[in-house]
Amino acid sequence: MADALENDQPLLVANALSKSYGRIAACRDVSFALYPGEVLAIVGESGSGKSTLLQMLSGQLAPSAGHVSYRMRDGITRDLATLGEAERRFLFRTDWGFVHQDPAQGLRMAVSAGANVGERLMAVGWNHYGRIRDTASDWLTRVEIDIARIDDAPRTYSGGMRQRLQIARNLVSEPRLVFMDEPTGGLDVSVQARLLDLVRSLVAELHLAVIIVTHDLAVARLLSHRVMVMKGGRVIETGLTDQVLDDPREPYTQLLVSSILPP
C-alpha cells in the first residue's frame, strides 16, 4: 500500500458532476479525485443520489453536466464521455470491476462457478483451458469457496457464496478500480462480517482503488480511507473516514452517526 498511497497521479477524477431528471436534480456538482489504492465510501440514505453518482462514475449513465476522467493502463487520462462503446466495454472487462448488491446482476446464474470466473479471462484473450481452470480454482479458494463446488452453478449457492463468487469474477482480471454498490446489503450479519473481512484483505493485498456506495457507516469505517456524505444530491461533508465519523460537523452527518447502535 505504501507506493499506492503515495502515487501522486489520480486514477479517476470527477469534475462538477450533475444529473437531473427533468426538474429533479439527483446529483449536484460533485467533484473529487481518487488515487490508486484508495478506498472511498459514498454514504447517505436512499434517494441521496449516491447510486446515481456511482452510475455516472462507472460510465453507465451520462451526466447532465461535468465529466469523469480515468487514467488508462497506458498512463493516458481520458474523459469517459469520449470513449467508444467498445473501449468502455473493454475497461469494464479488464481494468474495472463492479460488484452489485444483488449477485444475480453480476453473475450468470445458470453456468458453473468456474465458467463465471473463467469468462472474464477469456474476454481478455486467455484460451488455454487448463490455465483458465487453474486460475479459476485459485480464485475460488481465495474467496473461500470449496473447489468441490467449481462445476456447480451459482443458483445452487447461498447468498454469501454468490457474493464471494461475484467478487472473484471481478478480481480475476486484476482490475485497478472496483465499484461496489451496497455489497453486503442483502446478507445476514454474520455473513456480512466474513465478506467485509475478505474484501478488506483483498483490497489491501491487491492495492485496489475502490468506490463503495453504502448506507452502513460500519461498512464505511471498516473498509474506507475516505468518506463522502451525500444528502439531497449534494456532497455535504467529506474527509478521512475516522475524522468524519468521530468528529462529524454537519447536522445530517451528526444525525447519521448518532443513529448507529453502539457495538
Added chain:
Amino acid sequence: MTAMIEIADAKKTFTMHLQGGIELPVVSGVTFNVNPGECVVLSGPSGAGKSSILKMIFGNYRCDSGRIGIRHRGAVVDLATAEPRQVLNIRRSTIGYVSQFLRAVPRVATIDVVAEPLIVNGMARADAQVRAGELLHRLNIPERLWQLPPATFSGGEQQRVNIARGFISDLPILLLDEPTASLDAANRAVVVELIAEKKRQGVAMVAIVHDDEIRHLIADRIVDVTSFAAAA
C-alpha cells in the same frame, strides 16, 4: 533540538446540531512541543480535554484553528490543514496511536493484528510475525492464543494485543491513551519498560495516564491541560 511535534494555539469546539446547536468548547490555546526521546504526559481531571488533544495530534479530530506541526520525513507538516491522503501517510510512517480499546477486526488472528503495521510498511509477513510473537511473549499473551482473533479475549488481553500492535512499529511519534489502564502490575511494568526503550530509540511520545506511579515512571515533562480550558 528539533521538535517532533509543535502545537501552536490549537482550538477545538464541538457544535452539537442535534441539541439545538449548542457550542461545546473543549480546548483553546493549546501550545506545546515534544522532542525526540521525550515522553510528555498530559494531566488534568476527566473532561479537561486530554483525549481530545491526543486525537487532534493524530488527525482524528479536526481543529477549528491553530496548528499541529508534525515532523514527517524531515519536513514539518501542519496536520490541521493536511489533505486526507497526507494524514494517512503520516499515520503510516510517522505517528502511532495506542488507544484504550482494540477495534478488533473479526476473524483476523492476533499475531496478524499485531504484525499488520510492519507488513503495511513493507516488511515480509514471516519476519513481521516473528517480531509480533516476541512482543506478545513479553506482554504475557500465551502462544496458544496467537492464532485466534482477539475479539473474544478478556479486556486486559485485548489491551495488551493493542499495546503490542502500537509498539511494534518503528514510528518516530507515539500517542498513548491510558496504555496501562486495565493491566496487572507485571504487565504494567512491561509497558513502562517498552516506553523506556522507545525513549532510547528517540521516539517522541505524548501520553495520558491516570496512575500516579506510572506517570512518575514515564513522564519527562507534564503538561497541565487545565491551562488550555476553553472559555465556556
